[in-house]
Amino acid sequence: MKIRRDKIMLAIAGSLVGIIALALTWLGNPGNMGFCIACFVRDIAGSLGLHQAKVVQYIRPEIIGLVLGSFLISSVSGEFKARGGSAFMTRMIIGFFVMVGALAFLGCPLRMVIRLAGGDLNALIAFAGFAAGTGVGVLFLNIGFSLGRYHRQSKGEGLVFPSIQILLFVLLVAFPSILAFSAKGPGSMHAPIVASLAAGLVVGILAQRTRLCMVGGLRDTTLFGDWTLLCGAVFMFVVMLAVNLITGNFKLGFSGQPVAHSDHLWNFLGMMLVGLGSVLAGGCPLRQLILSGEGDSDAAVTVVGMFIGAAVSHNLGLSGVSGSGVPAAGRVAVVIGLLVCMVLGVARKEKN
């Protein structure tokens, strides 16, 4: 009975997250970008001056809400546990390249599903790459890849990442003049602050309770034949697809899709890198944020790697360009990322 209950909870959570993502777009977020962890981390990095891409700078309250939602519910349930110390540098590097891959495609796995449900066929090719990357990651897990054990940390260590979110929110609301904000482009398009924060909090709570993870579903299905986690992503897709069809927001095709490009090979390889990196790091970008809220410093370091990846991607022009494609430098970065992850996958074996 327990098995069925897990699946039902994930189906409900996935459906709700899908509806919330669509609602955020109606309230002002960019097209097919109700939720995108990679894009939103990139926007925050820009707002803090880590990169100078003028069109993608905003403190996204969704990210703040996700971490704090996870923090609050895990504190109430007793699951909050300060822990860390498992392969910090390796995790940071993986987080870095997951971001490079996601920004080549222009979306994290969550946005890939959102784009698919909106009829964006570029995301279908990206999904094939994502599945391939996940498969390679599972191969590494099967031959013994492990990032080793975490250790208990002082409670204060676990509180650092949630505290940073509170600080970011205070800056956004009380001292916006010291931050950079986009005047045009995706960074200028956003839902009202309260709605974004509330959406983040609700999704953070749902994702923490159900362990919702966009890479975990494919991973567990291939690794153990367990499709529990897959329920979340599948229901999210189906519900968003249905709503988009009913409301006339479903536009099938490759061209003219919001914040997207049709550089097929690099959409495939970019998301292959995201799939592979996410399996090695133990979860997709969304899951890393949720774990960071539960006191997991290893996940928080992975997110720091994502911030650095976003900054470097935009400062060096590695990111995919909407309506155009992935520049040569970005292609080189994606290939380097794939090679680095494969070397890590073979090299990091731990004996128990």
Added chain:
Amino acid sequence: MSEERKMMIVDARGLSCPQPVIAVKRAIGSHCGDTKVIVDNFAAKENVARYAEAMGYDVSIEEQMEDGAREFRLNLVKKG
């Protein structure tokens, strides 16, 4: 095949998902008998229990505080 019912212990404390389940998968694969698994986070407890149930084990879980930290001991007993 011998009929021995020796208990195997898998210490998965400090491992983040999916590592605990992989460790249990290996242990069950090489051992086939009753297995005790120790984990120290909720996600690992749930995932190991789900996996073991799907593999045809009865799972009983004891929760205890060890040196101020919560631990779960899962007893996996092969059905039949």
